[in-house]
Amino acid sequence: MLNFFLLIVIYTGIYAxxxxxxxxxTGYAGMLSLCQAGFFAIGSYATAILSTxxxxxxxxxxxxxxxxxxxxxxxxxxxxxxxxxxxxxIATLGxxxxxxxxxxNWDSLTRGPMGIQKIPMPSIFxxxxxxxxxxxxxxxxxxxxxxxxxxxxxxxxSRMGRALEAIREDEIAAESMGINTTKYxxxxxxxxxxxxxxxxxxxxxxxxxxxxxxxxxxxxxMVLCMVVLGGMGNFKAxxxxxxxxxxxxxxxxxxxxxSMIPPQFKQILFGLILVVMMIWRPQGLxxxxxxxxxxxxxxxxxxxxxxxxxAVSSTQGGER
Amino acid sequence: MGSVSEFFQxxxxxxxxxxxxxxxxxxxxMVYGILKFINFAHGDILMVGAYIGxxxxxGLRGDAPLGVWTFTAFLIAMLVxxxxxxxxxxxxxxxxxKPLRKATRLAPLLSAIGVSFILSNSAAWMxxxxxxxxxxxxxxxxxxxxxxxxxxxxxxxxxxSFIMMIVLKLFIxxxxxxxxxxxxxxxxxxxxxxxxxxxxxxxxxxxxxxxxAAVGGMLIALDxxxxxxxxxxxxxxxxxxxVVGGIGNITGAMVGGILLGILETFGVAIFGIPQGLKDTIxxxxxxxILLVKPEGLLGKAEKEKV
Numbered sequence: 001m002l003n004f005f006l007l008i009v010i011y012t013g014i015y016a017x018x019x020x021x022x023x024x025x026t027g028y029a030g031m032l033s034l035c036q037a038g039f040f041a042i043g044s045y046a047t048a049i050l051s052t053x054x055x056x057x058x059x060x061x062x063x064x065x066x067x068x069x070x071x072x073x074x075x076x077x078x079x080x081x082x083x084x085x086x087x088x089x090i091a092t093l094g095x096x097x098x099x100x101x102x103x104x105n106w107d108s109l110t111r112g113p114m115g116i117q118k119i120p121m122p123s124i125f126x127x128x129x130x131x132x133x134x135x136x137x138x139x140x141x142x143x144x145x146x147x148x149x150x151x152x153x154x155x156x157x158s159r160m161g162r163a164l165e166a167i168r169e170d171e172i173a174a175e176s177m178g179i180n181t182t183k184y185x186x187x188x189x190x191x192x193x194x195x196x197x198x199x200x201x202x203x204x205x206x207x208x209x210x211x212x213x214x215x216x217x218x219x220x221x222m223v224l225c226m227v228v229l230g231g232m233g234n235f236k237a238x239x240x241x242x243x244x245x246x247x248x249x250x251x252x253x254x255x256x257x258x259s260m261i262p263p264q265f266k267q268i269l270f271g272l273i274l275v276v277m278m279i280w281r282p283q284g285l286x287x288x289x290x291x292x293x294x295x296x297x298x299x300x301x302x303x304x305x306x307x308x309x310x311a312v313s314s315t316q317g318g319e320r
Numbered sequence: 321m322g323s324v325s326e327f328f329q330x331x332x333x334x335x336x337x338x339x340x341x342x343x344x345x346x347x348x349x350m351v352y353g354i355l356k357f358i359n360f361a362h363g364d365i366l367m368v369g370a371y372i373g374x375x376x377x378x379g380l381r382g383d384a385p386l387g388v389w390t391f392t393a394f395l396i397a398m399l400v401x402x403x404x405x406x407x408x409x410x411x412x413x414x415x416x417x418k419p420l421r422k423a424t425r426l427a428p429l430l431s432a433i434g435v436s437f438i439l440s441n442s443a444a445w446m447x448x449x450x451x452x453x454x455x456x457x458x459x460x461x462x463x464x465x466x467x468x469x470x471x472x473x474x475x476x477x478x479x480x481s482f483i484m485m486i487v488l489k490l491f492i493x494x495x496x497x498x499x500x501x502x503x504x505x506x507x508x509x510x511x512x513x514x515x516x517x518x519x520x521x522x523x524x525x526x527x528x529x530x531x532x533a534a535v536g537g538m539l540i541a542l543d544x545x546x547x548x549x550x551x552x553x554x555x556x557x558x559x560x561x562x563v564v565g566g567i568g569n570i571t572g573a574m575v576g577g578i579l580l581g582i583l584e585t586f587g588v589a590i591f592g593i594p595q596g597l598k599d600t601i602x603x604x605x606x607x608x609i610l611l612v613k614p615e616g617l618l619g620k621a622e623k624e625k626v
Contacts, residue, residue, distance in 0.1 A: 030425070032426060032429050032430070034433070076607075079607050079610045080607075080610060086357070086358050087563070087606075087610060089429060090559050090560075090606070091603075091607070091610075093556060094560075094602070094603040095603070097553065097556070098600050101600065102597075105594075217552070221433065221437055224430070224433065262445050264442070265445070268438050270437060271436070272434065272438060274430050274431060274433055274434025275415075275416050275431045275434040277430075278420060278423070278430050278434070279416075279419045279420065279431070282423060282424065
């Protein structure tokens with residue numbers, strides 16, 4: 001039981017990384033991307049291939065996984081993000097399918113549907129992080145999530161974070177304020193992709209094998225659900241969302257009813273979560289994070305803060 | 321077989337496939353024209369249509385030998401499937417999209433993805449994940465015309481899809497309701513001021529688009545199999561067809577669909593793209609069209625105003 005709970009927490013961590021990336025893309029920049037599964041797969045296969053065929057250590061494959069995912073992110077982002085409209089959603093949906101298609105068919109590199117087995121366990125200072133013993137792996141995952149959380153929290157407060165929020169609120173206004181919208185959108189997309197690549201690396205050394213069947217559209221939907229459920233634009237919230245979604249997804253096994261509840265039920269539930277949240281609570285469980293600029297502007301009075309909060313809460317329900 | 325007849329053979333196959341894409345693309349483009357959003361659930365409505373058609377056809381046909389009755393049964397199944405999907409489309413719009421008309425741009429998209437996921441997984445739960453085959457409603461002995469092999473079901477697909485497209489085009493260009501649809505897609509607020517019931521127009525748009533998707537689903541089922549996720553890839557390709565033709569443009573969707581069908585068939589047969597990567601052709605075309613002519617072949621470039 002405890003072991004099973006640890007498993008859920010580890011998966012929460014791996015998916016939280018993807019959700020953090022999705023949050024930058026969807027929560028901050030307001031773009032709908034549907035291919036975290038694709039970048040997840042690219043990261044996993046980068047680690048799997050480099051560490052089995054070429055004998056690289058896990059730590060050396062990490063930056064490759066991140067950069068490769070980011071590179072593909074830029075490749076799809078450049079043609080689609082220059083345009084207005086929702087082409088990104090369709091292009092990314094297609095891209096994720098194609099990644100899986102290629103993984104399934106490129107036998108010489110990926111061994112097709114059989115996948116790659118016997119991925120070596122990562123080790124640090126001679127200490128092997130054995131996924132079967134869970135605790136060590138759990139600590140590693142938590143450290144990864146914490147690093148990502150703090151990095152992305154800094155990023156959100158930087159010039160780039162503000163630019164992305166401006167783009168989300170009104171692209172034309174943002175452009176007329178001198179923000180290079182395409183540049184920031186492509187950057188956001190690449191960064192969101194790279195962190196999903198890192199999550200993929202972790203997944204590879206956690207399950208010690210990779211098969212194309214792991215990286216379905218379902219993964220992208222789960223990540224999207226985490227962001228929508230927790231709250232778009234709030235990194236703490238998406239980590240909470242990741243935990244809730246993982247809990248739902250393993251709930252039948254957790255209570256020992258997996259033989260009675262058909263596997264489709266959780267998927268139908270994920271679909272319902274998306275629809276219901278959009279209609280009744282579009283800001284998510286925790287809502288968007290309110291940023292307080294009073295320290296920056298030197299204004300101490302709470303008037304500014306109150307006004308900012310009012311403005312945010314009034315737009316949150318029905319911002320356009 | 322000479323290379324000329326081979327060319328016509330592939331053209332014929334491409335046209336059949338393209339006719340189906342065009343039917344499905346119409347649903348995307350009509351909804352986009354009016355509500356400016358991509359109805360992700362459209363591909364899954366197609367799947368539901370295929371299942372309804374399959375069940376009704378099997379039920380009506382029983383053990384009857386192929387003949388006039390089986391063909392009639394097929395047409396009845398198609399009508400039932402169109403009606404069922406039309407209602408389904410309207411209900412989806414009422415429940416999942418209408419409350420979000422004034423919300424952020426992202427909200428209806430996310431809701432549509434949710435609906436799509438609900439539909440495909442409900443189908444998997446109710447009907448199982450195994451694929452089924454829609455039986456041919458008549459003898460499928462191929463006819464050879466000048467070295468080109470044509471099967472009767474190809475003729476059926478071509479006839480049905482082209483009749484549907486012509487009827488739709490006439491409806492939109494010549495009837496009062498069609499005019500109301502065009503007005504709504506141009507400017508919703510002004511249309512409302514002119515006394516057009518915009519909600520009714522939107523409902524009707526979803527009904528027509530979904531009914532056409534149901535036909536597309538049944539026609540596809542003649543060639544391929546019926547399974548819960550059959551709508552995903554087909555829907556994606558039909559969307560590409562809509563973008564190629566110019567999204568929001570009805571004629572564009574027809575041209576785009578047929579063009580995509582032909583390019584896909586030629587890509588495999590003439591340019592030697594491996595069968596396993598056939599699905600990537602549409603995606604490549606999408607990227608190229610977005611880079612070169614993002615407004616599509618027949619679309620007008622729109623300058624957005626503040």
